[in-house]
Amino acid sequence: MTEIPVNCLFNKKKTGCGATELAIRNSIPTLIAMPYVALVKNKTVCRTDDIEVLGVYEDITEWDITQFARTHSPLKIATTYDSLPRVVSALQSIGIDPYKELFLLVDEWHVLFNSYSFRHRAIRELLATAARFDRATYMTATPIEREYMLEELRHLPTCEIDCPDLTEVKVRSRQTNKPDKYIVSECVKVLRDELPYNLHIFVNSVEFIAKVIDTLKLAPEAVKIVCSTSGDSRQENQRKLGNAYPIGQPSDPAKKINFYTSTCFEGCDIFDPDGVTFIVSDGRKAHTLLDISTLFTQICGRIRDSRYKTQIVHVYSTTKYSKAVTLDEFVAATQRTLADAEKFASDINAVDEPSREKLLKKIPYINEQYVRIADNRLIVEKNLANMDIVNFKISRHIYATYVNLTDELQRNGYKVTVQTYSKVVEHLAANPTARTTFRELFDEYCRLKTMTEQFFVVESPAELCAVIEQRHPLVKQAYDKLGTAKVQALKYHVGNIRRELVKGLSIGDDYKIVKMINDAFQKQTPIAKNKAKERLQEIYDTLGLQRKAKATDLAQ
CATH class of the missing domain: 3.40.50.300 (P-loop containing nucleotide triphosphate hydrolases)
Incomplete structure (x- = not known):
């Protein structure tokens, strides 16, 4: 490939494939329009080779443009979208007809759509200027879906590079x-x-x-x-x-x-x-x-x-937006609003010109979505309606x-x-004293334990598990000694889980009884004799001991 296809929407499919460099290095006089100053500088003053490309942005004067044009062939100029009209004007002032003599490449054209709502005047001017070139191409690796494309570009055919070896990301x-x-x-x-x-x-x-x-x-x-x-x-x-x-x-x-x-x-x-x-x-x-x-x-x-x-x-x-309105409902509502705007504009524009001019002068502002005044006529901005749909799709749906x-x-x-994000762990990190149930901690611990260590950046499951272990050591003990099914069978009851853990210890029954009593009874807190006997009987039953609890057992 030695030159960029002409008069089309060119989908290069892959960023960094060298298409912009091709336009710079070939023998065709070329004017490249780019969205940002940093991008223009990246392809001009920041070059590490000896290819000379003039970068035009707000600090570059008409004299700079004309002097460069007089001394360089083939002419290569990279300009911001906003500066394109003045580059054209400067070239015309020294007898160059850019519309016929230069190829215009509008780079990263998807930005025209993404920036339309807050740069619409500059973008409309760029589109009007570009339309006058005999040879103009709009290039990007990431085209806008055709249903939302700018109205001014819909007539252009699409040309794509065949890239069978696209890298999986x-x-x-x-x-x-x-x-x-x-x-x-x-x-x-x-x-x-x-x-x-x-x-x-x-x-x-x-x-x-x-x-x-x-x-x-x-x-x-x-x-x-x-x-x-x-x-x-x-x-x-x-x-x-x-x-x-x-x-x-x-x-x-x-x-x-x-x-x-x-x-x-x-x-x-x-x-x-x-x-x-x-x-x-x-x-x-x-x-x-x-x-x-x-x-x-x-x-x-x-x-x-x-x-x-x-x-x-x-x-x-x-x-955090409300989910009351679905994407389909928003699209339908926007289309109704657009239809109302088109009818409003059509009715006003149908009035004879002298009357319409007087009418529009008396209206302090147009309180109608997607409508603007140009040359004493109302123009409906379908591009703004599409912008609203895409923005809703991004912020309230995707x-x-x-x-x-x-x-x-x-x-x-x-x-x-697979992500290792843990809402439970993040909640603990943000508020160490936050109230969290044993069940929440245990279920999250089990989820993290089943995950494998992957990739090199996001916190590993082991790191997230360590946070839970520090907050509630019983979670790890229960997971390791009893397992998920047993904990669930015990209905996540902390007291029952502790007794089951003690029951599995390799110590004598009397030591187990003492340990369970320490867990079951609060220190320095009076307890009724009948309640104490009930708790002690539960301990005997848990350990499978054929004993009947008596008050005198506690004294031992």
Whole structure:
């Protein structure tokens, strides 16, 4: 393959396959539009070869663009989505017609959809500009499902690479109520050299990163942080992190602990042979929940040379949204709202233009979902309706339960390995004095005991069992000496279990009786004579002794 297919939606299927590099290295004059500054820099100023590609973002001027264009052939320019129109304008100012002379490659086009709700003006402008190119292709390894695709792209055919040797990726799903605390615990292990790898943590929240580094009191030199620096983001993100923690680039050398926000989720090249990918989805923060078919898959391919790249750890908490509305019900409701919006727009647009112009000027704002004003007409935004459906699907369906999330991962080709998450143990760790029944502890202990030690990151079943053993030593004794079936037959009754354990000891009957009495009677507490005889008789019966309990027996 020597060039990218033209005028299509190009599904390269595999991240890191070299398709963007192909567009950079071939002899075709090419303009590449990318979603983030970090990605543009990754393919331009951070290159380690002698290929010259101009990166265009907010600090690059029209003079920089024109000077580069005059002195380089074939022309290769990588620009952010937002800067595409001004690159076109700059080239036109020196007599270059980019629409006819350059090939436009819109890289990571799934971001156009994922970002549409909060960058819709910039994205609409990019789409309008791209439509004027004679040769334009939209490329990604993770395309949006066609039913939710942007309206402006639906007419394009799909072209796919045939990749029969796609690598199977195993996902260890680690559910937790407190993702930040779990990440802190893993960081501690790495800092103590208890783990043989480095952590590369992908989480779309600078606040989350700041909380973790503050909890750990990390030295700035021990951590690498890559987040957005475009516009006002640099100042705001630096404020959240603190001035001691510099914002780095994806290509910076790896540290033991590395954090990345969404600016690095697509297209960036990270190198660390000892790097393990952690993806964090916090159910309390909707912007950290990732679409499995797009962003999740993109992140899996970021560390290019890791010996662990077929293993991913997904740390997540489920969402707390009401389950009263199902996904199907929400889709139906959204479609009804969209139909109402289309009728409203049609009725207004049917009015003659002078009257419509006066009417729209008198309306302070359009109180109708999915409708906007453009050139004195109402435009219905089907893209926003699709965004609402996908966001609902992610936050209130996929991440609502472990089962839904596992199904979605498997539907997208991931192999999900058995988790060792323990709600009981996490509850004990969060609140050591919490009230927990013997039955809860024993059943959880039995579940963990049947699990095998797998993978290299999530707490092992043995570690989780040790927490239960420390909290209630009787659990281990009962499991080892009596077994699950016997404990269940005893209906988890602690007193009966203790007596059964004593009964099995290799000591004389009199010693067993004394031990059972110590367990049965509270010290320094008066007890009625008849009650004492009843308890003693129960002990005799448990031991299979043919005796009748008498008050005088207690004196002995």
